[in-house]
Amino acid sequence: MVVQSGNDATVALAEGVGGDVGRFVARMNEQAKVLGLKSTTYKNPEGLTEAGHTTTARDLATLAMRLMADFPEYMSFYAVKRYRYPGTPASNDSNRNLLLFRDPSVDGLKTGHTQAAGFCLIATARRDFPNLGVGAQAGPRRLLAIVLGAASENARANEAQKLLNWGYTAFEAIKLFDANQAVVSPKVWKGSASVVKLGRAQPIVVAVPSGSGSKLKTEVVRRDPLVAPFQRGQTIGTLRITVEGQTQPIEISLGALEAVDEAGVLGRTWDALRLWIK
Numbered sequence: 001m002v003v004q005s006g007n008d009a010t011v012a013l014a015e016g017v018g019g020d021v022g023r024f025v026a027r028m029n030e031q032a033k034v035l036g037l038k039s040t041t042y043k044n045p046e047g048l049t050e051a052g053h054t055t056t057a058r059d060l061a062t063l064a065m066r067l068m069a070d071f072p073e074y075m076s077f078y079a080v081k082r083y084r085y086p087g088t089p090a091s092n093d094s095n096r097n098l099l100l101f102r103d104p105s106v107d108g109l110k111t112g113h114t115q116a117a118g119f120c121l122i123a124t125a126r127r128d129f130p131n132l133g134v135g136a137q138a139g140p141r142r143l144l145a146i147v148l149g150a151a152s153e154n155a156r157a158n159e160a161q162k163l164l165n166w167g168y169t170a171f172e173a174i175k176l177f178d179a180n181q182a183v184v185s186p187k188v189w190k191g192s193a194s195v196v197k198l199g200r201a202q203p204i205v206v207a208v209p210s211g212s213g214s215k216l217k218t219e220v221v222r223r224d225p226l227v228a229p230f231q232r233g234q235t236i237g238t239l240r241i242t243v244e245g246q247t248q249p250i251e252i253s254l255g256a257l258e259a260v261d262e263a264g265v266l267g268r269t270w271d272a273l274r275l276w277i278k
Helices: 007-018 021-035 057-070 072-079 153-170 265-277
Strands: 106-114 118-129 139-150 171-177 204-209 216-222 235-243 250-256
Touching: 007 021, 021 057, 057 072, 057 106, 057 118, 057 139, 072 106, 106 153, 118 153, 139 153, 153 171, 171 216, 204 235, 204 250
Parallel strands: none
Antiparallel strands: 106 118, 118 139, 171 204, 216 235, 235 250
16 A cells, blocks of 8 residues: 555555444544644545545645654655565556655655546655754754645656755754753642643754744743643643744644642632632
8 A cells, every 4th residue: 555555455454444444434534633634534545536535735744744753663664665465567566656766865755646636745855964053953854745736757756856855955943942841831820830841742843944043033822820730741832933034933832741730729729819819
């Protein structure tokens, strides 16, 4: 399914996991909502043209990023250039992602083609950038390029390559906070702790136009007051990042780095009184 885009394999997996294709498609749509794919509706598991079966480049990007983040142990499958099994036609043993054969930094991800959608490609690449400057994220940077509606296999590969090359030269990655580093520690009411640390389990890294790293402005947006309890990882606020020259801010959700339980009866009563006075 991954290397040769076998629709029969996709249907077989859907039947094996869901019991039948219809139930599996229902689960696909449920998961799409969980992942925040706001413009995606699935009608079948293999992606062939069907009325109402739709998605967007943004949703595909979200899905690809979650795939890479949630299942890194399977990512090597998407870089397999050739795969054969007994009975494989000689003309169908190669990965249709031509960039795997052209660019050593490309390691995925998936191709697609129908008459209605044209030739499509989600391409991922990972390149080393050891000297990005102060405040930047040194080391490997991964970029994702999505091309939809191309006229041919070669055209989709060429356009994806252009996007990847442009992305690596026109943008730089800036690491603002380390993994599990508190971005802010606001006051908590009625809690077993006086503050709650907000951050992310992963480093907070943003891609900005090259040379604009020193022009970033950050702001934490959250509700107030914060009343316990809070579970670890619970989303509590948003880190809003403004880049000079860009009208649309970058927004990254912030969660509780540690759980905060409710205070005892006396503590809750005291804080309730203080909040009333406030």
